[in-house]
Structure formats: C-alpha cells, structure tokens
Amino acid sequence: MRPAMPSQPTRAIAQFCQRVAIGAWLGAALQAAAATGLAAAVALVTLRVCGGYVAPSPWWALGAVPVVAYACWRLRRERMAPAIAAAHLDSRLGLDGLLLAAHEGQELDPAWQERLQQGLVRLPEVLPQPRWRRLLPMPLLALALASGVAMLPAPVLPGAVKMPALQSDLEQLATVMRSLFERGAIPDEVKQELEQKLADMQRKVAAGEAPEWRDLDQLDQRLEREELLQAARDPGQAPGGAGAAIEAENASAPTPGQLAAAAKALADAGLLDRLPPNLLEALQKAQRPDGTFDADALPQDLKALKQLAEAMAGAAGKFGAGQLGAGLDGKQLADLKKVLEQFGQQPGQTPGQGANGQGPGQGPDGDGEQGGRGGVNRGPGHSALSMTEDAEGGANSALPLPPGRALPGDWVPLGSSKSEPQVQPERNRGAGATGAAGTAGASWQLDLAPRHRAVLRRFFGDANGEPGKDKR
Amino acid sequence: MTTMLTAAQVLRGKELLDRVRSGCNAVLLGQQELVDLSVIALCARGHLLLEGLPGLGKTELVKALGRLLGLSFRRVQFTPDLLPGDITGGPILQERGGERQLVFSPGPLFANVVLADEINRASPKTQSALLEAMQERNVTVLGQTHALPLPFFVLATQNPIELEGTYPLPEAQLDRFLFKVEVPGVSADVMTQILTSRRRGQAPALEVALTAKEIDELFAFVDGIFLPQAVANYIARLVAATHPQRSDSLAAVQKNVRFGASPRAAIAIGEAARAAALLAGRPNVDFADVQRVALPALAHRVVLQHAAVVNGITSAKLVQDLLETVPAVAKALPGAVQ
Missing domain, CATH: 3.40.50.300 (P-loop containing nucleotide triphosphate hydrolases)
Structure with missing residues (x-):
C-alpha cells in the first residue's frame, strides 16, 4: 500500500527518514542474519567433522538476539538527520533546492509553494526502497545452508550399538510398563507420560546418545510408584503384594466398636488404670454413665485407634491366666481376645516376636516357617523408626542441613521449594513385613538404584555382560 | 522566517x-x-x-x-x-x-x-x-x-x-x-x-x-538568492577537499597539491552560485549551481606541486575529480536502500 501524500514538506521529510531507517534496519538485520547463518553452518559442519553433533533445539532461536541487536545498533548509527534527508529528497524530487529552503524556514512565494506541492505529489515514487535483490541472496543462502546442515540426520555413533546395559535396562522398564498397563487402572495421561519418557530414552539410545542414568532411575521409581497407586486404586489387581498388604493392614485395624467392647472388658477387669494417662483420659471421656463406652466418642482415625489398641493389648498382656477370675466372664474374655487378634498383636503368637517365634513370613525371600528374630519386636516392616521427642527429623519429616553446610557433591537435588517438603516414605516391602504379605523385591533391592544394579550386574554377571540372576 | x-x-x-x-x-x-x-x-x-x-x-x-x-x-x-x-x-x-x-x-x-x-x-x-x-x-x-x-x-x-x-x-x-x-x-x-x-x-x-x-536591481536580486545550509556545507566540503593535509582527501590531492583553496574560494563559490541560480531562474542555490561554478572558481586557487606540473597534471583536472568524488549531500543513503 502506498503512503498517503503528505501536504507539508516536514511530513514528507519525516516519511523519507522513516523509510531510510526501515531500510537501514532491514539491511543490517539481513547482513547480520547472513553472518550468523554462515557462522552457524560452519560451526555445525566443524562439529560434524570433529565427530560431534548438536540436535536442533528451540534455544537456537536465541541466534536472533545478536541479529536484532546489530540491526538496532546500525540503525542508531545511520539515523538520518532531517536536513540530510531533505537534501536527498529534494534531489530525488527534482525541486532544485526548494524543499531545502522550505525545510530551513524560508517563506515561499505561492508560485514556489505550488511547485513544491507538485513535486511532493511524486513522493511515493521516490521514497527509498530496500534493495531486495542485493539484500536477500546472501542471508537466504546462509540460512538455507545452516538449516540444511542442522537438518542432516544425526550421525550413528560407533558407541551406539555398544550400550547393552542401557538397552537391557530400557527393555526391562518397557516390560514392567507393559505389565503395569495390562493390569489397567492407570490414568491415560499417566500412561502417555510414561510412554513418552520411555520412548524419548529409547530414541536417544537408538541415536547413539546415552540418556542420563538419573532419568532411568526416575522412570523406574515412577513405575514402582504407579504400581503402588494402582494397587491402592484396585487392590484386586495388585501383583500379589501391595493390594493384599493394604487390605491386610485395613483388616488388622480395630474398629471403634470393637475397641469400645474391649475397653468395657478391661474396665470390668479393672485393668484400665494400667493404660497410659492420655489414653485413659480419652477412654474416660467416651465412657457412659452405665460403664459402657461410646464408640463414636473414641478417636476415629486409624493411627489413634491402633495406638489405643496397642496400649490395651499391652495392658491385657500383663493379665495372666490365673487372673481370669478377676471379674471377667467368658464372653468378655472372648471379646478382648477378638480385638487383640484382630490387631495381630497377641502376646506369644506374633511372628518375629518372642523366643523362637514361628512367624509365617510371606515375602519373596521369606521361606515360610523360618525362625523368629530373637524376640525383639521391631514392629511391622513399614513402621517408621520411632525416635525420641527431641530427635530432629524422622522418617516422616525432612532433616534440614545445618546452616552454611553445602550440599554434598554426589547428592542429586530433586527440587527446591520454600515450603515444607512433603515426604512420602515408601513402605518396606518383602521379607521383613511382619504379618503382611510381601509385595515385591527384598528391601536391599529397593534401596539399590538401577545404575548401581547395572554396575553390580556387570561385575557379578557373565563375561558378556548378560544380567545375572536378578529378578528384574 | x-x-x-x-x-x-x-x-x-x-x-x-x-x-x-x-x-x-x-x-x-x-x-x-x-x-x-x-x-x-x-x-x-x-x-x-x-x-x-x-x-x-x-x-x-x-x-x-x-x-x-x-x-x-x-x-x-x-x-x-x-x-x-x-x-x-x-x-x-x-x-x-x-x-x-x-x-x-x-x-x-x-x-x-x-x-x-x-x-x-x-x-x-x-x-x-x-x-x-x-x-x-x-x-x-x-x-x-x-x-x-x-x-x-x-x-x-x-x-x-x-x-x-x-x-x-x-x-x-x-x-x-x-x-x-x-x-x-x-x-x-x-x-x-x-x-x-x-x-x-x-x-x-x-x-x-x-x-x-x-x-543595482540585479545585484539586489542576486543578494536575495537563498543559500541553503546543505548547499553551503557542500561548498565547504569541496574547498576542504582541496587541502592535501587532510587525511580524508583524495590520494591525487595529497600527492599533487601543494596548497589548497582558501576560505575566499568558498566565499567566491557561494556568491557565484547565487548568480548562477538567478541565471537558472531559481530563488535558491542548488547543488547544480555549485557544480557549475566550482571549476572556474577553484582551479586557479589550487597550487600544484612542481612534480605534478612537470607530469602534466592540471589543477582543473584535480578539481574535476573532486566534483565527481565529493558527494553533494554530506551523508549518503544506507546501502540497503535505493
């Protein structure tokens, strides 16, 4: 579209200046683009010759920054003063200096004014135009060259076929992922994300690039997490472990009604005062005037109920057979036993507890009728390590580093946040899980990162690097 | 105004x-x-x-x-x-x-x-x-x-x-x-x-x-001819270009000229260009007027080296070269536009 004819010489001169500025900017930008493209092409070719390769990346768009910066710098340098522009425009319009005189404030005779206006009618024809034929070839050639070099397929590196450990691990991950998907109950977006991650790593391995071991570890851990989540969503689909464990755990939890009945039995036996004061207080709050306990007034959360049940079991554990006659009839004793059995903490019958206990271990490494653990009750395998009140940190909380202490170099930061970190400790599955079915590999396997496993496998495996007897 | x-x-x-x-x-x-x-x-x-x-x-x-x-x-x-x-x-x-x-x-x-x-x-x-x-x-x-x-x-x-x-x-x-x-x-x-x-x-x-x-009337008209700043600048640059001491002078000038033109030459060109503009029917001086009078006004004011005279180089030729090389407008358009 052609610009409208300005009625005043000043506007015409301004328009001329603007065109010159645009042309100068364009010229400089194209010049810089040519140089950048050429440099990029040379760099890429050199890299290829030296055996390197850089995959195209969106970051390459940053190459436009120096181009724009150079163009702006040139524009600033070549900005044309209005007096100079007036001289150029006057020559182009053939006004013989009339425009110069008008620009310098000379009052023109009407006849000269008319001649000036007649000349300015031709302004659109004489405005500077970019010399496209001169400007475009070099930048286009350079950019095409750079694009062509960048689009060349990635070179197949000699080491690409010599990464059996990586390929093996990826295949294992793919197998695990397939089995996870086959069991269902995985959200589509999660499925796509996992598939995408695996595909990316497979593509890198195929291109001869070694993916970060950290990525493999993360994917592996992610798959394990998804397995647990899958088990939580659909316990029946859990692979012989997580779902059953959760179900068993829920089944072992006492209900408030049962606890109320047990508490009544303990109260009748006169054993309530053996409870810790805080629990005793909680029970007394729930006790009705008639001596029974209101189940709804008891603590409703699972943890508190367990704590109460354990305390009650402890109180009952001190209750010997010879004391049966102390106010407990047969029914009350049966209720109390039921509650304690439900919780799985009956003294003398808990696996891994008591002298030479006969606990039925069910984990992958458990052999069923193995011996107990020397009578030391460590509780269930997934229980948090209990610490004293003044101990800092714990299994369920973050342990901050001392002030000024740098992060050890071999640590891998998972992320940083100003808020309190959400810690989700993973339960220890397998052989040590007392009273619960094992879910997967033994605890030593869970704590070993895949990259470490690969090292161990190579070290202990056969000469060809074939995996040993690892189950995964 | x-x-x-x-x-x-x-x-x-x-x-x-x-x-x-x-x-x-x-x-x-x-x-x-x-x-x-x-x-x-x-x-x-x-x-x-x-x-x-x-x-x-x-x-x-x-x-x-x-x-x-x-x-x-x-x-x-x-x-x-x-x-x-x-x-x-x-x-x-x-x-x-x-x-x-x-x-x-x-x-x-x-x-x-x-x-x-x-x-x-x-x-x-x-x-x-x-x-x-x-x-x-x-x-x-x-x-x-x-x-x-x-x-x-x-x-x-x-x-x-x-x-x-x-x-x-x-x-x-x-x-x-x-x-x-x-x-x-x-x-x-x-x-x-x-x-x-x-x-x-x-x-x-x-x-x-x-x-x-x-x-008298004619002289008054000549005096009334307007000399734009850009044209005056052109005259000044032309005269300055005859000086061999300047680093931006033509190589031929630096080699062959002994003394360049004086400011009187610039004044002469300005006055002559006004008369030339009136002769051309213009109320103001244009670059063309300067180019028309520059040669007769400058040639006899440029003193050549003896070697240049012996070699047959004339000051008129040098001034002609200057007219062809010194741009009328002080700053040329960027090369990207035409």
Whole structure:
C-alpha cells in the first residue's frame, strides 16, 4: 500500500527518514542474519567433522538476539538527520533546492509553494526502497545452508550399538510398563507420560546418545510408584503384594466398636488404670454413665485407634491366666481376645516376636516357617523408626542441613521449594513385613538404584555382560 | 522566517541577465558557457581572468560587457615597463591661482570596468598595484586613499603560450579573481558563422542593455538568492577537499597539491552560485549551481606541486575529480536502500 501524500514538506521529510531507517534496519538485520547463518553452518559442519553433533533445539532461536541487536545498533548509527534527508529528497524530487529552503524556514512565494506541492505529489515514487535483490541472496543462502546442515540426520555413533546395559535396562522398564498397563487402572495421561519418557530414552539410545542414568532411575521409581497407586486404586489387581498388604493392614485395624467392647472388658477387669494417662483420659471421656463406652466418642482415625489398641493389648498382656477370675466372664474374655487378634498383636503368637517365634513370613525371600528374630519386636516392616521427642527429623519429616553446610557433591537435588517438603516414605516391602504379605523385591533391592544394579550386574554377571540372576 | 525572492522577482532578474547574455552572445559567437560565466562573475561582483590563445575574442567579450552594462570602461594594455602609477594614477603638480599644488590624477583603474589586457606581461610591482584595488575597491597613493567607482570590475586576459617576458601572476593575485576561465577555441561551424556575418571581424554595435538602476536591481536580486545550509556545507566540503593535509582527501590531492583553496574560494563559490541560480531562474542555490561554478572558481586557487606540473597534471583536472568524488549531500543513503 502506498503512503498517503503528505501536504507539508516536514511530513514528507519525516516519511523519507522513516523509510531510510526501515531500510537501514532491514539491511543490517539481513547482513547480520547472513553472518550468523554462515557462522552457524560452519560451526555445525566443524562439529560434524570433529565427530560431534548438536540436535536442533528451540534455544537456537536465541541466534536472533545478536541479529536484532546489530540491526538496532546500525540503525542508531545511520539515523538520518532531517536536513540530510531533505537534501536527498529534494534531489530525488527534482525541486532544485526548494524543499531545502522550505525545510530551513524560508517563506515561499505561492508560485514556489505550488511547485513544491507538485513535486511532493511524486513522493511515493521516490521514497527509498530496500534493495531486495542485493539484500536477500546472501542471508537466504546462509540460512538455507545452516538449516540444511542442522537438518542432516544425526550421525550413528560407533558407541551406539555398544550400550547393552542401557538397552537391557530400557527393555526391562518397557516390560514392567507393559505389565503395569495390562493390569489397567492407570490414568491415560499417566500412561502417555510414561510412554513418552520411555520412548524419548529409547530414541536417544537408538541415536547413539546415552540418556542420563538419573532419568532411568526416575522412570523406574515412577513405575514402582504407579504400581503402588494402582494397587491402592484396585487392590484386586495388585501383583500379589501391595493390594493384599493394604487390605491386610485395613483388616488388622480395630474398629471403634470393637475397641469400645474391649475397653468395657478391661474396665470390668479393672485393668484400665494400667493404660497410659492420655489414653485413659480419652477412654474416660467416651465412657457412659452405665460403664459402657461410646464408640463414636473414641478417636476415629486409624493411627489413634491402633495406638489405643496397642496400649490395651499391652495392658491385657500383663493379665495372666490365673487372673481370669478377676471379674471377667467368658464372653468378655472372648471379646478382648477378638480385638487383640484382630490387631495381630497377641502376646506369644506374633511372628518375629518372642523366643523362637514361628512367624509365617510371606515375602519373596521369606521361606515360610523360618525362625523368629530373637524376640525383639521391631514392629511391622513399614513402621517408621520411632525416635525420641527431641530427635530432629524422622522418617516422616525432612532433616534440614545445618546452616552454611553445602550440599554434598554426589547428592542429586530433586527440587527446591520454600515450603515444607512433603515426604512420602515408601513402605518396606518383602521379607521383613511382619504379618503382611510381601509385595515385591527384598528391601536391599529397593534401596539399590538401577545404575548401581547395572554396575553390580556387570561385575557379578557373565563375561558378556548378560544380567545375572536378578529378578528384574 | 525570511522571505525568498518571489517568482516575479526571479523572472525579472533572469530577464535582466538574459539581456546581457544575449548581447555578449551576439558579439562572441559559440561561446555561451564563457559568456555565462562572465555574466555570473559580474553579477557576483567578482573579477574575471580570461586565459586563452590570441584571437579568441577575449578582449571583445570584455569590451562588450563594459558596453552592455553602460558603465565606464577603461582598457590598460599591460607591458613590462608599465608602472603602478600608470594604472592607479598619481599626483601631478598643478598651478591654481598662482599657487602650485599636487593634485591626484586618477589612473585608468578609476572606471567601473577595467580591462587589464595581457596582465601577465606587467611586472610584479604593477600587478601588485591591482591587489588593493581588486580587494578593497580603493587605491592609496602617497598615503591618500581614493575610492574606486562602484561597481568595480577587473577583467583581465592573459596569454598562456608566450612565457618569455611575462610574469606569472602570484597566488595572492590569482586569489583575487573570482573566476579564471579558459577560453576555448571555436568550432568550424562557428568560424563559418563569423566569416559570413562579420566583415573584417567587426562586432555588431551594441546598445546599453542595463541602466545603472537596473544593475543595482540585479545585484539586489542576486543578494536575495537563498543559500541553503546543505548547499553551503557542500561548498565547504569541496574547498576542504582541496587541502592535501587532510587525511580524508583524495590520494591525487595529497600527492599533487601543494596548497589548497582558501576560505575566499568558498566565499567566491557561494556568491557565484547565487548568480548562477538567478541565471537558472531559481530563488535558491542548488547543488547544480555549485557544480557549475566550482571549476572556474577553484582551479586557479589550487597550487600544484612542481612534480605534478612537470607530469602534466592540471589543477582543473584535480578539481574535476573532486566534483565527481565529493558527494553533494554530506551523508549518503544506507546501502540497503535505493
């Protein structure tokens, strides 16, 4: 579209200046683009010759920054003063200096004014135009060259076929992922994300690039997490472990009604005062005037109920057979036993507890009728390590580093946040899980990162690097 | 805001100039450019040095100019024995009422138009007598200064081939001349025209083209021509480019020029360009006017190295090179646009 004819010489001169500025900017930008493209092409070719390769990346768009910066710098340098522009425009319009005189404030005779206006009618024809034929070839050639070099397929590196450990691990991950998907109950977006991650790593391995071991570890851990989540969503689909464990755990939890009945039995036996004061207080709050306990007034959360049940079991554990006659009839004793059995903490019958206990271990490494653990009750395998009140940190909380202490170099930061970190400790599955079915590999396997496993496998495996007897 | 000449004023000025031009062209056939430059020099109130072979009509042109302008005209034939007093005039002893006193008797310089024919034949002493007259427009004799009549023009001629018994004009003297114009030869057609239209080469009788009032009017018009800043800048850059000391001068200038043109040259070009603009019918000076008058105004002001003279390099050629290389506008358009 052609610009409208300005009625005043000043506007015409301004328009001329603007065109010159645009042309100068364009010229400089194209010049810089040519140089950048050429440099990029040379760099890429050199890299290829030296055996390197850089995959195209969106970051390459940053190459436009120096181009724009150079163009702006040139524009600033070549900005044309209005007096100079007036001289150029006057020559182009053939006004013989009339425009110069008008620009310098000379009052023109009407006849000269008319001649000036007649000349300015031709302004659109004489405005500077970019010399496209001169400007475009070099930048286009350079950019095409750079694009062509960048689009060349990635070179197949000699080491690409010599990464059996990586390929093996990826295949294992793919197998695990397939089995996870086959069991269902995985959200589509999660499925796509996992598939995408695996595909990316497979593509890198195929291109001869070694993916970060950290990525493999993360994917592996992610798959394990998804397995647990899958088990939580659909316990029946859990692979012989997580779902059953959760179900068993829920089944072992006492209900408030049962606890109320047990508490009544303990109260009748006169054993309530053996409870810790805080629990005793909680029970007394729930006790009705008639001596029974209101189940709804008891603590409703699972943890508190367990704590109460354990305390009650402890109180009952001190209750010997010879004391049966102390106010407990047969029914009350049966209720109390039921509650304690439900919780799985009956003294003398808990696996891994008591002298030479006969606990039925069910984990992958458990052999069923193995011996107990020397009578030391460590509780269930997934229980948090209990610490004293003044101990800092714990299994369920973050342990901050001392002030000024740098992060050890071999640590891998998972992320940083100003808020309190959400810690989700993973339960220890397998052989040590007392009273619960094992879910997967033994605890030593869970704590070993895949990259470490690969090292161990190579070290202990056969000469060809074939995996040993690892189950995964 | 100042007012430029109106179109009517420019037209009037051009008409007055055309009268002088046509008169000169009637006398000097086939020498339009020479006539134009002569008229421009007169309008700019500058002195003119004509250089050319004998018989080309230099003297006829000057005589015609004097006649057409209706001004007092004197001719001085310069010879080696000419003394300064012969042209400036001097005191003579006169007896009045029984008393004798020295009375100043004006020489031939006391005229509006002075033809200094073959000026390079006079001794430097006599040539120097012209310096004050040409620059100051007055003459000092015995401590007494006498003003010359205005307008005052010196139109000098010189013969470039006869070097024996001549005294080349010193640079200071040359600098006083607004233009030094090389009188070119004429073509066969022009000579045929001269032969057929002139008996014994007699030029046609001329009538006075301009009255004194019209001459004043003409000078006022020339003074009213506007010189834009950009054009003045061009003149300054042209003159500066003749200086070999400047780092941005042409290599040819740095090698061959001994002294560049003086600021007087820039003033001369500016004034001549105004007259040229009026002659072209413009109310303001344009770059083309500067380019038209730059060569005759600059060539005689550029002093060449001896080696350059020996090598046949002329200052006119150097100035021509400068006109082709120095851009009219101070800053060129970026190369990206056309």
